[in-house]
Amino acid sequence: MNRDDLSLYLDDHLQVARIKDYCPNGLQVQGKPIIKTLVSGVTASLALIEEAIALKADAIMVHHGWFWKNDDARVIGQLHSRLKLLMDHEINLFAYHLPLDVHPVLGNNAQLAKVMGWKPLMGSKRASLGSASPMDGLIWEGHPEASQKTLGQLARSISGRLGRDPLVIGDLNKPIKRIAWCTGGAQGYINQAIEMKVDAYISGEVSEQTFHAAEESGVAYIAAGHHATERYGIGALGEFVAQKYKLKHQFVDIPNPV
Numbered sequence: 001m002n003r004d005d006l007s008l009y010l011d012d013h014l015q016v017a018r019i020k021d022y023c024p025n026g027l028q029v030q031g032k033p034i035i036k037t038l039v040s041g042v043t044a045s046l047a048l049i050e051e052a053i054a055l056k057a058d059a060i061m062v063h064h065g066w067f068w069k070n071d072d073a074r075v076i077g078q079l080h081s082r083l084k085l086l087m088d089h090e091i092n093l094f095a096y097h098l099p100l101d102v103h104p105v106l107g108n109n110a111q112l113a114k115v116m117g118w119k120p121l122m123g124s125k126r127a128s129l130g131s132a133s134p135m136d137g138l139i140w141e142g143h144p145e146a147s148q149k150t151l152g153q154l155a156r157s158i159s160g161r162l163g164r165d166p167l168v169i170g171d172l173n174k175p176i177k178r179i180a181w182c183t184g185g186a187q188g189y190i191n192q193a194i195e196m197k198v199d200a201y202i203s204g205e206v207s208e209q210t211f212h213a214a215e216e217s218g219v220a221y222i223a224a225g226h227h228a229t230e231r232y233g234i235g236a237l238g239e240f241v242a243q244k245y246k247l248k249h250q251f252v253d254i255p256n257p258v
């Protein structure tokens, strides 16, 4: 597969140009012109690059790439180590941040719902790629699985399926009928979830003020892990393009407790 053709296809499929973000989406670092082996992972960390080298990958595809808006623009320290290792091995780096979060099928919210058995409500605040606002499609709303009737049952189900004990704020006996979720570091959107009048809001991380927002609104909050909630979108995207273009693909999970 030609690198530039793959890049064009992905940019189009994920509607990269329509979504404002804090990092460049798409091909971030140019490597070999022909891609046969693809490795996907959550974050373009040194450990992921090392694994990709061991797997003889021509390209790495991640959710958390590099060159964030407020980053130091110099190529020193951590960025130098990562970039040097990647470029010495001529590996392409593709990164899709918000465009992957909001994608209605391959996105992190869609894929987390699939893993958890949640039924997204159509036509609510879910994925509407028609607008350039990064908020659109970021918070999803839906119903939990039948086995997740209380906050305690929902938390246990999350723990079992994501392999990580979540932090739970709220009464474990609280009945849960309608939930909202947004993967990653989206605890700040709890106020949107409160406006949506859901019974519980699930994201990855938690802040000090999240506790007070949950306690005072009565909307339960579950911090299920940034990494744990964002493990599914990029693997689904990798598998999707690998099947389409007959590439060798492997999702590499580098564990992260946060």
Ligand SMILES: [Zn+2]
Binding pocket: 064, 183, 184, 185, 226, 230
């Ligand atoms: Zn994230």
